[in-house]
Amino acid sequence: MNEVLKKMKTRRSCRDFKPDMLPDDILDQITEAGTFAATGRGRQSPIIIQVKDKTLRDELSLMNRKIMGADFDPFYGAPVVLIVLADKEIPTAVYDGSLVMGNLMLAAHSLGVGSCWIHRAREEFESEEGKALLKKLGIEGDYIGIGHCVLGYENSVREAAPRKENYVYKV
Amino acid sequence: MNEVLKKMKTRRSCRDFKPDMLPDDILDQITEAGTFAATGRGRQSPIIIQVKDKTLRDELSLMNRKIMGADFDPFYGAPVVLIVLADKEIPTAVYDGSLVMGNLMLAAHSLGVGSCWIHRAREEFESEEGKALLKKLGIEGDYIGIGHCVLGYENSVREAAPRKENYVYKV
Numbered sequence: 001m002n003e004v005l006k007k008m009k010t011r012r013s014c015r016d017f018k019p020d021m022l023p024d025d026i027l028d029q030i031t032e033a034g035t036f037a038a039t040g041r042g043r044q045s046p047i048i049i050q051v052k053d054k055t056l057r058d059e060l061s062l063m064n065r066k067i068m069g070a071d072f073d074p075f076y077g078a079p080v081v082l083i084v085l086a087d088k089e090i091p092t093a094v095y096d097g098s099l100v101m102g103n104l105m106l107a108a109h110s111l112g113v114g115s116c117w118i119h120r121a122r123e124e125f126e127s128e129e130g131k132a133l134l135k136k137l138g139i140e141g142d143y144i145g146i147g148h149c150v151l152g153y154e155n156s157v158r159e160a161a162p163r164k165e166n167y168v169y170k171v
Numbered sequence: 172m173n174e175v176l177k178k179m180k181t182r183r184s185c186r187d188f189k190p191d192m193l194p195d196d197i198l199d200q201i202t203e204a205g206t207f208a209a210t211g212r213g214r215q216s217p218i219i220i221q222v223k224d225k226t227l228r229d230e231l232s233l234m235n236r237k238i239m240g241a242d243f244d245p246f247y248g249a250p251v252v253l254i255v256l257a258d259k260e261i262p263t264a265v266y267d268g269s270l271v272m273g274n275l276m277l278a279a280h281s282l283g284v285g286s287c288w289i290h291r292a293r294e295e296f297e298s299e300e301g302k303a304l305l306k307k308l309g310i311e312g313d314y315i316g317i318g319h320c321v322l323g324y325e326n327s328v329r330e331a332a333p334r335k336e337n338y339v340y341k342v
Binding site: 003007011013029047048049050052092094098099101137146147164167168 | 269272276339
């Protein structure tokens with residue numbers, strides 16, 4: 001089995017992170033990998049916001065928690081959040097953004113970094129608070145929130161669940 | 172740069188395939204990689220239909236062509252089609268299925284096989300013809316078509332486009 005397939009099979013979502021910050025060069029390699037995801041007609045509809053700033057990270061966590069109605073950190077203590085959004089005008093936006101998320105999670109794992117897709121980005125960036133945040137960051141245009149790829153070193157990892165029966169049909 | 176990152180950066184959508192069939196073991200490695208994509212709450216909402224059968228492959232091509240309103244093979248001559256669908260009942264269906272597509276395309280590239288995401292799977296499996304096809308294959312349940320990952324050996328490959336400016340923001 002080659003290295004790519006091995007990493008695909010051993011990647012797991014992490015829900016228990018160490019607070020330690022990731023080095024910039026690791027973070028940049030992960031983020032760059034996201035930009036190389038396939039996109040519909042090669043239009044590169046997504047953008048990635050790399051958040052290391054603790055204040056913004058905690059602000060996002062709070063917004064997310066409110067949408068979920070939960071009372072814990074929905075980012076599971078991860079120090080870094082990569083927010084993926086995609087241009088609403090492009091019909092493949094959700095598919096494109098999802099592929100970026102996939103690259104980010106796998107790239108992280110290949111570099112020894114844990115990750116998890118945290119949802120509710122759509123609701124977050126439909127809200128006035130989310131729109132104001134983009135504006136504050138100088139991001140113009142109309143974007144759909146796709147997901148948050150939270151990143152950090154893994155504190156504990158769960159066993160992989162077996163694949164379901166009938167995942168694959170052959171003709 | 173590690174092998175995973177290298178493969179991500181060199182993967183390209185292929186739109187010009189050789190007609191040669193792929194060996195089963197290569198095809199199965201690609202398909203299996205798809206089943207290891209992350210899914211919302213680990214619910215594994217997608218399914219993959221691996222199509223080698225020429226009659227069905229051509230039938231799908233025709234359905235797809237009609238939806239597009241084009242007069243060429245929308246699968247660009249690829250001998251294999253992996254159809255990805257996902258359980259409509261699960262809210263993360265489209266995201267889950269997209270991650271499966273991403274694994275399939277990257278796994279293919281890691282094994283020297285060309286691939287391309289061909290859209291209009293949603294329209295295909297919303298149609299009576301598409302629903303009848305699933306029934307004929309013994310697939311029960313209500314599925315959204317996510318995409319077709321067409322596969323084959325590359326006849327020609329285009330250069331990668333440069334990444335857009337402002338893909339990444341840092342905070």
